[in-house]
Amino acid sequence: MSVQQYDYGMIGLGTMGRNLVYNMCDHGYSVAGFDKDSAKVNALWENAEGRKVLGVHELKDFIESLKSPKIIMLLVPAGAPVDAVIAEMKPFLSGDDLVMDCGNSHFSDTDKRTEELAKDHIHFMGVGISGGEYGARNGPSIMPGGAKEAYERVATMFKDIAAKAYGEPCVTWLGPGSAGHYVKMVHNGIEYGLMQLIAEAYHLMKECLNLENDALHNVFLKWNEGRLRSYLIGITADIFDQKDDLTSNSLVDMILDASKQNGTGQWTSQSAMDLYLPIPNIDAAVSARDLSSLKDERESAQKKLEWHKVVFKGTEGELIGWVENALYFSMVTTYAQGMSLLQQASKKYGYDLNLGMVASIWRGGCIIRSALLDDILAAYSAEPDLVNLLVNKELALKLETCQDSFRLALKTGIGAGVPMPAFMASLAYYDGYRSGWLPANLVQAQRDYFGAHTYERNDREGIFHTQWAQEQH
DSSP states (O other): OOSSOBSEEEEOOSHHHHHHHHHHHHTTOOEEEEOSOHHHHHHHHHTOTTOSEEEESSHHHHHHTBOSSOEEEEOSOSSHHHHHHHHHHGGGOOTTOEEEEOSOOOHHHHHHHHHHHHTTTOEEEEEEEESHHHHHHHOOEEEEESOHHHHHHHHHHHHHHSOEETTEESBOOOOSTTHHHHHHHHHHHHHHHHHHHHHHHHHHHHHHHOOOHHHHHHHHHHHTTTTTOBHHHHHHHHHHTOBOSSSSSBGGGGSOSOOOOOSHHHHHHHHHHHTTOOOHHHHHHHHHHHHHTOHHHHHHHHHHSOOOOOOOOSOHHHHHHHHHHHHHHHHHHHHHHHHHHHHHHHHHHTOOOOHHHHHHHTSSSSTTOBTHHHHHHHHHHHOTTOSOGGGSHHHHHHHHHHHHHHHHHHHHHHHHTOOOHHHHHHHHHHHHHTOSOOTHHHHHHHHHHHHOOOBOOSSSSSOBOOOOOOOOO
16 A cells, blocks of 8 residues: 555545535545445445545554544544544544544533644544535535644635635634534534424414415425525425435325434524523424424324414415514524524634625525525624624614514414414514513512522612512412
8 A cells, every 4th residue: 555645534434424525526636545344445445436435444543544644534423432533533634633533522521622623732623514515515614623723724715616606715713623524513513403494384374274285395395495595495495395215295294293303403593591691493393303202292282282372364365474484583583593603602612703794605506595694794794793693783783574474374273273483482582682671570579589599670779689578489
């Protein structure tokens, strides 16, 4: 085997890893690949089609095949597998080598690994990659974090293989430490929120209008030509048009209504709670997936908790218009919550994120790419320190023009008994955020009453406690 021949190494040759290797090779880079699964190594070879690819079955041989200082990318499951791979290859690494974790690792793990490897002068980067199989092969959105000097070593390659939006590569250095993995986590949290909102729009139209899948396909197809244009709306239109190979039904009707999750949405909610920041749309989406998994309980409860729903008496076009406005309104608030979380985390963890650049690199390649991101980029370009997207003048006006029909859509769904946790959370967030007064004064009074937790007053400075005239209740 030739020594120090290949530009980059890839550990983990599943769908994402293998397609990223081919993407890199198509842009002129030579790549060695390693996986403990020999079948995956062989598959890399078999589909190489003349590209400068090396499939390696032994880790030592794999590392020795790389140019020095070595640059190694990991695409393995988050958690213990990442630590195991690092521990196994560390004896073969030298100072100034660079290891990049391109999976969905928790940002706190990325910080720990960066610190640990730095003791041996080995560079470590957490790199978020979004776009699925197609994106990996044809151009993903790439979210790198870590030392800027380390990023500069791979910047040209990342720019070459990344998706392009308006001619610009969908990649930029985001910040030090775990900035890349944090941004990718929030990206996935927004993804959870958007997917749940689309599912609720589907449920509302299916339940209240009895729309068949062909009609739903046409609705989403039309929506994807306007302000809702996005990757997720586009694939939803495709899904309603897909027939099942095993039956004569639409495939979507044959899929079990119990959704799974990989943990990144939950991590987003947990991080927001640690930072005392509300992201109710994303929280609702995570909870909705958890509720969907209670399939047996739900089927049993349906038989015991029946009620007579209110039948919608309006026209089909009327409700579809309301739902479109509801979806647009809620998409804006979901992005707003995600960007607000990034802003707060940036201050807490020292990322110094440029939210305009984050929006920019999400415009191509990634799962949450949408026409709305152009407006979000414009908002942050005009006002980099914008505290929340909801108070951007242009977006605020757009929300104002569609909120009446959003409320009508919600009333219709409530009357029909359609669960809409993300839609409801979206409106509650908006109404709460625009309220100069909220009833938290009563909550503080209750806390002081039963626990002497104290409170602040609105007419003078200081911390106060009252000896309440407590009664037995």
